[in-house]
Amino acid sequence: MVAVLLFSGGPIFESSIPLSVFGIDRQDAGVPRYRLLVCAGEDGPLRTTGGLELTAPYGLEALSRAGTVVVPTWRSISQAPPPEALESIRRAHEEGARIIGLCTGAFVLAAAGLLDGRPATTHWMYAPTLAKRYPSVHVDPRELFVDDGDVLTSAGTAAGIDLCLHVVRTDHGGEAAAALARRLVVPPRRADWQSGQRHLDRSLPEEIGADPLAEVVAWALEHLHEQFDVEALAARAYMSRRTFDRRFRSLTGSAPLQWLITQRVLQAQRLLETSDYSVDEVAGRCGFRSPVALRGHFRRQLGSSPASYRAAYRARSPQDDQERPPAPADLAALRRTTGVPIAAGHVPVSQVLTAPGKPDSDGFAARVPEQPGRGDPADGPGRGRLRAGRGVGAALPGPRDRPVG
DSSP: OEEEEEOTTOOHHHHHHHHHHHHSOOGGGTOOOOOEEEEESSSSOEEOGGGOEEOOSBOGGGGGGOSEEEEOOOSOTTSOOOHHHHHHHHHHHHTTOEEEEOTTHHHHHHHTTTTTTSEEOOOTTTHHHHHHHOTTSEEOTTOSEEEOSSEEEEOSHHHHHHHHHHHHHHHHOHHHHHHHHHHHTSOSSOHHHHTTOOOOOOOOOGGGGGSTHHHHHHHHHHTTTSOOOHHHHHHHTTOOHHHHHHHHHHHHSSOHHHHHHHHHHHHHHHHHHHOOOOHHHHHHHTTOSSHHHHHHHHHHHHSSOHHHHHHHHHHTOHHHHHHSOOOHHHHHHHHHHHOOOOOTTOOOHHHHHTSTTSOOTTOOSSEEEOSSTTSOGGGOTTOOOEEETOOOOOOOOOSSOOTTO
16 A cells, blocks of 8 residues: 655645555556555645645545555755654654655655665755755665665656655566656666666756855856866865865755865766767866876776766767767777677667667666665664665565555
8 A cells, every 4th residue: 555645835746656556446457456545644724836726535544454654755955844744754764664765755755854874866956955955865866766675765756656656566567667767758767767867967056156155156157167176166265174074064065175066067968969079188177187087986986987988978969979980089988898799880779778788778877776675784683784786676475465555
């Protein structure tokens, strides 16, 4: 049984995702049926985007009957969720329910204390705020979704669909998830993330605009092609390195060095997509001291080498392939890194994605527990630790009825 917890002010699209996935009978298409409870997290009527009013048939007391509780969204990251709702979520978790937060629903889970010491994700716009407000949460905005066993979170809107499909896959297997994906006309697992084609963003929390550090951050973004370090940024802010680090982290939820590296990698990502510069030239234009430094940071953040990223990106963009085929140097690098024989002007992306040393079509860049069960026993009972790139671990059923609904 799945309970979907709705609040007033939530966007209608995010709210409808779990209702569509878990609330419609699709047994004729080979999708096992879930039993759905739509619950109000506060007194109604619940108003959503466009002025619509919703009336939920159940209240917070119904959470005690569910094996899975989904919080699809929260109306404002600057507001605290109702204490009664937080207490009901905590109690449901203590009784064995699997708790899921989609997009900004992660803020509700964090406010309930369920993300303390855990990995989690949310929409990239709000990830710095989540990390700043709840420093004990290990926030990673690059993940499509994070499965930490009994607590799961997803990134922005569409990623909520991916996480719900993952839940169906965990409960009923790959065939059921694939059948549901066909019904929803979405990919069972997004190849964009399988191939390492992740996308970063240089946006920062809204509140930085009123902070004196905003000018320094703006300068850094305009001069990424120059070689400067955090000490230089601290000097521009007229602060010591230690003070600058503390202020920057409190404002953005990220260490300034990590933020700077991420911005340089993002700049490199854009140049690889839109220019014909060699990898060495890209490194210089992004402020890296050497191509080796670019390759190391690029692989750590995006899961592939710069040359492989460019080749895969162009293979997935037919218009780019016609107008600008991969350069010979890029093809040679791709042959070395993947072991796939690729002729000039033809990059078979299906081979690139399944080449030796690369994830096959069953791998995806969401974080899921290590098989079997919930992960390393050292993590303690009831706690599944994440292992990136591993197979989907079957969630251990709690005292509630998860597989059948």
